Amino acid sequence: MDAITATTPAPLSRRLAAPLGTIAVVAAAFAYVGAVDPNEPGHYPVCPLLRFTGIYCPGCGGLRSAHAFIHGDLGTAFGANALAVAGYGIFAVLWTAWLVQAVRARPVRIALGPGWWWGLGAVLALFTVVRNLPFGSVLAP
Numbered sequence: 001m002d003a004i005t006a007t008t009p010a011p012l013s014r015r016l017a018a019p020l021g022t023i024a025v026v027a028a029a030f031a032y033v034g035a036v037d038p039n040e041p042g043h044y045p046v047c048p049l050l051r052f053t054g055i056y057c058p059g060c061g062g063l064r065s066a067h068a069f070i071h072g073d074l075g076t077a078f079g080a081n082a083l084a085v086a087g088y089g090i091f092a093v094l095w096t097a098w099l100v101q102a103v104r105a106r107p108v109r110i111a112l113g114p115g116w117w118w119g120l121g122a123v124l125a126l127f128t129v130v131r132n133l134p135f136g137s138v139l140a141p
Contacts (some may be wrong), residue, residue, distance in 0.1 A: 009105035019099045026091070034070035038063035043102050058083055058124045061141025080141045083127050 025134060038042050049057045068076035072124065077085050084099035094110070101108045130136035 012103070015102040015105060016099070018097060019102050022098075025096060030066060030070055033063055033066045038067050056140055057126070058128050064141060079138075082139060083124075 001121050045064055047057055047060050049055055050060055059081070062084045065077045065080035065084040066088075068074075068080060069085060074085070088100050096111065129141035
C-alpha cells in the first residue's frame with residue numbers, strides 16, 4: 001500500500017514573492033512612464049516600424065496610453081492605444097487571480113490552447129490593419 005505524503009505549502013512570504021515582485025516591477029515601470037512624459041520628444045526611442053514604414057504597430061501609442069492612464073485620463077489613454085488599456089485590465093485580473101491563488105497555496109495554471117494564441121494573433125493583426133486604414137483612424141495614436 002502506498003503511503004500518501006502530505007506536502008506542506010511554502011510559507012506565505014515565499015508564495016507571495018513572485019506576484020508581489022511582479023507588481024513592484026510593473027508599478028515602477030508605470031511610475032517612470034508617469035514621471036517622464038512620452039509626449040515630449042527625445043525621452044523614448046521612436047517605433048522602428050513607424051519610423052521606416054509609416055505603419056502603426058499594435059504597440060504604437062502604448063507609452064502615451066500608459067502615461068495618460070496613470071494620470072487618470074482614460075479618454076486619452078484609449079485614444080493613444082485602446083488595446084493597451086484592455087491589456088492593463090487583463091493584467092490586473094490575471095495578477096489578482098495569481099495573488100489569490102498564492103495566498104490560498106494553490107498552483108496557478110493558465111493553459112491556453114493553440115486556438116487562443118491564434119485568436120490573440122488575429123486580434124493584434126486586425127487592430128494593426130484597422131488602425132492604419134482611413135476609417136480606423138480613431139484607433140491611431
